[in-house]
Amino acid sequence: MNDVMNATLFERACRVIPGGVNSPVRAFGAVGGDPLFIRRGQGSRLFSADGCEFVDFCGSWGPLILGHAHPAVVEAVQRAAADGTSFGACTEREVELAELLCARIPYLERVRLVSSGTEACMTAIRLARGFTRRNKILKFDGCYHGHADALLVSAGSGLLTGGMASSAGIPPGVVTDTLVVPYNDLAAVGTVMADWGGEVAAIIVEPVAANMGLVLPEPGFLEGLRRVTAERGALLIFDEVISGFRFGPTSYGALCGVTPDLTCLGKIIGGGMPIGAVGGRADVMKQLAPEGTVYQAGTLSGNPVAVAAGLATLTMLARENPYPALERLGRLLQEGIARCLVPGVLSAHCVRRGGVFTLFFGDPPLRILADVKRCDTRAYASFFHGMLQRGIYLPSSQFEVCFLSAAHTEADVDRFLSAADESMAAMLVGQ
């Protein structure tokens, strides 16, 4: 790979941007090496600054379910931008997007558009606290809800104690009200709710956990959360920033039949432009300013260009229904990976739902963060670089998910599989 241009760009970046990146997941910290500078994307392909071509399985970390530069999205963005990029005033298109979201997700009665998933989750938490007049929130270890202070919390040493801030710069007081339990652990939820139930404003959860690699909810887990929150007068918040419109043309909650009180959206609903949304029960949502007393605002909220990209994406998803194809390609990929693995030699396991998957270098069960953390991150790093050398772009961490898009073909899956076969063979030789 000719990477002269890349090295020069990264050097320049490091002089003016901390770590050379504008979001830490982009750094190759977990796998080593310089992050790749991208010049262009088209369909399932990425083209680097050095002119290399990759089949992309990262998908900008979630938004690009239609692939890169889908003509309908590009056209919508160009048209919207030509009419002005921001007004700080009401537009018809933002109403259209809100109407569409409420129509597609039957239990969404009101929705507020914001500019990122982080903002959506932060707003959902503030709203739940304002509505219930309680302070505590319960989250799950390994679920990511953006980088608001109260949500950057991981489990403390004692299982059922308050969490610890997972970043410097967060005062202890801010996290004392965040309780953390293991994902899929209804018993732990029950214990915490028995102790603190009267003070818990909300349980927030990724209904399909996709920020510790892909960890699926066990049968009954989400139903159990619905039951215990209803019993204790707490709200249930589904963070669907990744899962919304990823597994079907609606939310995961609507697909699995569990109705949360509030839903956070982002990524896909902006078609690659910055967006987020929080929506749900009308009686809760009307607590938001200006109707209610919970403050929330944003200069670029409901931005006309972002809204246009989101509308185009959701419209294409409804028209083309790529979900059966994503499931079919996902299954091909999962079955193919199983064939690449030499039993008992390289311990790896592919977890998948629809077009979302993680190849874990570890053995099942993978149901909580502690299981996932036992995976061999060095094996993942060599796999990652093996794949990159063979033209396959993966997320640069074991604890992220891979995405198929509507632009991926069977040939792309074949390329993934032959690259995986060769990369794993090379890893065995290297052992």
Ligand SMILES: *Cc1c(COP(=O)(O)O)cnc(C)c1O
């Ligand atoms: C990406 C993500 C967020 C944060 O969204 P940003 O747009 O990056 O702020 C929140 N929750 C989940 C589940 C996510 O995957």
